[in-house]
Amino acid sequence: MSRKLLDLWVGVFVALGVASLLFLALKVGNLATANFSETYPLTANFVNIGGLKVRAPVKSAGVVVGRVGDIRFDPETYEAVVTFNIDGRYRFPKDTFALILTSGLLGEQYVGLDPGGDEAMLKAGEVIAKTQSAVVLEKLISQFMFNKASEGSSEK
Amino acid sequence: MPAGNLVEIKDLDFAYEDRPILDGISLEIPRGKVVAIMGGSGCGKTTLLRLIGGQLRPIRGDVLVDGQSVPQLANDELYALRRRMGMLFQFGALFTDISVFDNVAYQMREHTDLTEELIRDMVLMKLNAVGLRGAHQLMPAELSGGMARRVALARAIALDPMLIMYDEPFAGLDPISLGVIGQLIRKLNDALGATTIMVTHDIQESLLIVDFIYFMSDGKIVALGTPDEIRASKHPFVHQFVFAEADGPVPFHYPATPLAQELLGKGAHGRR
Amino acid sequence: MADDRQDSGAIVSAVASLGHRVNEALLRLGFATRFFLMLLIWSGQSFRRFNLTIREVYFSGFQSLLIIMVSGLFIGMVLGMQGYETLQRYGSADALGVLVALSLVRELGPVVAALLFASRAGSSITAEIGLMKATEQLTAMDMMAVNPIARVVAPRFWGGVISMPLLAALFSATGVFGGYLIGVVFIGVDEGAFWSQMQASVDFRYDIWSGIVKSFVFGIAVSLIAVFEGYDAVPTAEGVSSSIKGTVVKSALAILALDFVLTSFMFREA
Numbered sequence: 001m002s003r004k005l006l007d008l009w010v011g012v013f014v015a016l017g018v019a020s021l022l023f024l025a026l027k028v029g030n031l032a033t034a035n036f037s038e039t040y041p042l043t044a045n046f047v048n049i050g051g052l053k054v055r056a057p058v059k060s061a062g063v064v065v066g067r068v069g070d071i072r073f074d075p076e077t078y079e080a081v082v083t084f085n086i087d088g089r090y091r092f093p094k095d096t097f098a099l100i101l102t103s104g105l106l107g108e109q110y111v112g113l114d115p116g117g118d119e120a121m122l123k124a125g126e127v128i129a130k131t132q133s134a135v136v137l138e139k140l141i142s143q144f145m146f147n148k149a150s151e152g153s154s155e156k
Numbered sequence: 157m158p159a160g161n162l163v164e165i166k167d168l169d170f171a172y173e174d175r176p177i178l179d180g181i182s183l184e185i186p187r188g189k190v191v192a193i194m195g196g197s198g199c200g201k202t203t204l205l206r207l208i209g210g211q212l213r214p215i216r217g218d219v220l221v222d223g224q225s226v227p228q229l230a231n232d233e234l235y236a237l238r239r240r241m242g243m244l245f246q247f248g249a250l251f252t253d254i255s256v257f258d259n260v261a262y263q264m265r266e267h268t269d270l271t272e273e274l275i276r277d278m279v280l281m282k283l284n285a286v287g288l289r290g291a292h293q294l295m296p297a298e299l300s301g302g303m304a305r306r307v308a309l310a311r312a313i314a315l316d317p318m319l320i321m322y323d324e325p326f327a328g329l330d331p332i333s334l335g336v337i338g339q340l341i342r343k344l345n346d347a348l349g350a351t352t353i354m355v356t357h358d359i360q361e362s363l364l365i366v367d368f369i370y371f372m373s374d375g376k377i378v379a380l381g382t383p384d385e386i387r388a389s390k391h392p393f394v395h396q397f398v399f400a401e402a403d404g405p406v407p408f409h410y411p412a413t414p415l416a417q418e419l420l421g422k423g424a425h426g427r428r
Numbered sequence: 429m430a431d432d433r434q435d436s437g438a439i440v441s442a443v444a445s446l447g448h449r450v451n452e453a454l455l456r457l458g459f460a461t462r463f464f465l466m467l468l469i470w471s472g473q474s475f476r477r478f479n480l481t482i483r484e485v486y487f488s489g490f491q492s493l494l495i496i497m498v499s500g501l502f503i504g505m506v507l508g509m510q511g512y513e514t515l516q517r518y519g520s521a522d523a524l525g526v527l528v529a530l531s532l533v534r535e536l537g538p539v540v541a542a543l544l545f546a547s548r549a550g551s552s553i554t555a556e557i558g559l560m561k562a563t564e565q566l567t568a569m570d571m572m573a574v575n576p577i578a579r580v581v582a583p584r585f586w587g588g589v590i591s592m593p594l595l596a597a598l599f600s601a602t603g604v605f606g607g608y609l610i611g612v613v614f615i616g617v618d619e620g621a622f623w624s625q626m627q628a629s630v631d632f633r634y635d636i637w638s639g640i641v642k643s644f645v646f647g648i649a650v651s652l653i654a655v656f657e658g659y660d661a662v663p664t665a666e667g668v669s670s671s672i673k674g675t676v677v678k679s680a681l682a683i684l685a686l687d688f689v690l691t692s693f694m695f696r697e698a
Binding site for chain 3: 003006007009010012013014016017018019020021023024025027055
């Protein structure tokens with residue numbers, strides 16, 4: 001096995017390996033669509049975050065504009081403090097609504113941003129004032145049952 | 157040829173784990189001579205070679221090669237010393253993945269800056285000395301036992317060492333190869349002005365070519381002398397060795413209970 | 429009376445032999461650590477004379493390509509079949525791409541590729557080194573003032589370390605292709621959904637990078653075990669064959685144990 005031939009085959013091998021890595025990174029994974037642009041943080045307080053997890057998407061008009069960075073519990077207000085990392089290209093008005101939504105009926109939870117009409121924009125590190133907590137399934141069911149019960153009694 | 161001893165072993169003790177192998181052994185190898193170290197299997201001959209080559213460290217005592225104390229050498233000093241030694245292993249120990257030529261050229265390529273043309277000439281000369289110049293393209297797997305050993309010999313002398321060591325060079329060879337190797341050992345030693353140490357069982361071949369013989373048994377030197385002295389020796393161990401007697405100081409029987417007791421006594425115990 | 433003494437003798441000797449075994453194992457572990465340090469110290473030549481290492485990448489890496497790619501393809505196809513069978517019951521067949529990709533990239537790629545590497549390349553490395561030891565080639569090299577660890581052992585180690593992540597990536601890539609082949613081409617899952625859901629759910633840093641780190645760690649473990657077993661082999665035919673068995677078994681255990689440790693670090697619920 002001459003050295004040149006050896007080098008050739010090893011080169012082929014390494015090329016194949018790197019090509020697979022690139023394939024995995026770009027086609028299988030999200031490296032191509034992952035934005036490397038600067039992100040800025042915004043925070044919001046929620047009474048109940050439901051099943052929201054770190055790295056969950058933050059969407060506006062259905063488009064991913066950021067990711068959930070950090071979730072903490074505030075022991076004084078007894079609320080959840082969630083930090084989002086929003087893509088630097090997008091600015092949101094001060095009266096934006098932050099809601100926790102579910103994708104599909106039983107799917108993963110994500111944050112939706114509903115922009116308001118304010119002209120002043122939220123700056124990095126500022127708090128989104130208007131929030132709507134996650135819909136908790138148990139509360140929904142008990143509400144449904146309560147409504148049904150009161151309907152039944154009002155019919156009598 | 158400067159006088160004096162190339163190798164000196166002084167009062168050396170060596171044990172492997174718990175088994176003592178060498179017991180206060182002392183010997184001298186004068187420069188320019190061919191010396192044989194003989195003895196039964198397991199008496200410590202090969203261990204001596206390893207101690208001289210610095211692969212093992214003695215528990216007590218010293219090994220001097222060309223005035224340097226081998227156990228005390230640092231790693232690079234030891235390697236520098238080894239470049240002046242050549243060793244022939246029992247079955248050649250050629251590198252099986254490279255050709256005969258590359259085997260002999262190995263040390264030249266590693267330790268010298270010679271050009272490939274010069275190396276080629278030197279390799280062919282060394283192979284010529286052992287009669288295998290025509291085989292330089294072959295792979296070690298294609299060689300017979302005797303040929304492999306000769307190639308290993310060419311490899312051992314590649315850098316014209318001052319000390320050549322042989323570990324059982326005659327083991328398992330046909331009579332022709334025996335004679336060839338024996339002659340080569342003597343001729344190369346004289347031609348290179350080197351010193352040779354041979355560890356071997358083969359008494360007849362050795363008596364023809366060596367200058368001096370040491371006999372070992374149980375980790376000690378029991379007899380020594382020139383070939384003539386050895387042939388005339390009255391020492392029972394030497395006598396048994398030289399005349400290949402079945403029984404003598406080295407017993408025929410492995411230690412066991414006496415035969416009568418074994419055959420008759422066992423019957424009484426065996427049946428309960 | 430004599431029976432009691434015999435029984436206690438049996439127990440005592442059993443405990444003694446266990447203690448002896450543990451002692452031996454610890455001694456060997458200590459020796460292995462020293463060996464690893466020596467290996468690192470003498471690794472300079474593997475990079476200065478890089479063709480030594482390249483040669484080993486050829487023998488360990490390139491020559492494992494066939495088994496890695498074929499196995500990857502088959503596993504990907506089986507994942508496709510099994511995954512579809514279960515997912516379609518919940519109407520989630522569109523998530524097949526996600527299932528195949530994540531299974532491969534996070535776990536199966538690094539682990540199975542490492543296991544195959546250990547049995548194919550690892551055992552052959554152990555055999556080579558063990559045989560060189562048994563035929564005194566390593567001793568001869570040492571006597572010719574060439575350090576056998578630098579020349580024979582270290583390049584094989586680094587060749588394995590370089591080859592392993594590449595092989596794991598190849599395994600995962602062919603596996604994804606195998607899943608695609610079965611899922612989309614044969615069964616008829618929607619091609620767009622297959623790839624888009626996969627891309628949406630497989631995160632480079634979290635999933636793929638973790639897989640790469642895993643395969644790198646496995647590469648170090650398997651290569652180290654392979655060269656150590658060869659170097660430490662008893663220099664006889666039985667000794668070498670026993671060392672080869674040791675390489676395959678110990679590598680498998682090490683891979684699975686390390687996988688557990690790494691997975692518990694890397695894939696934690698937020």
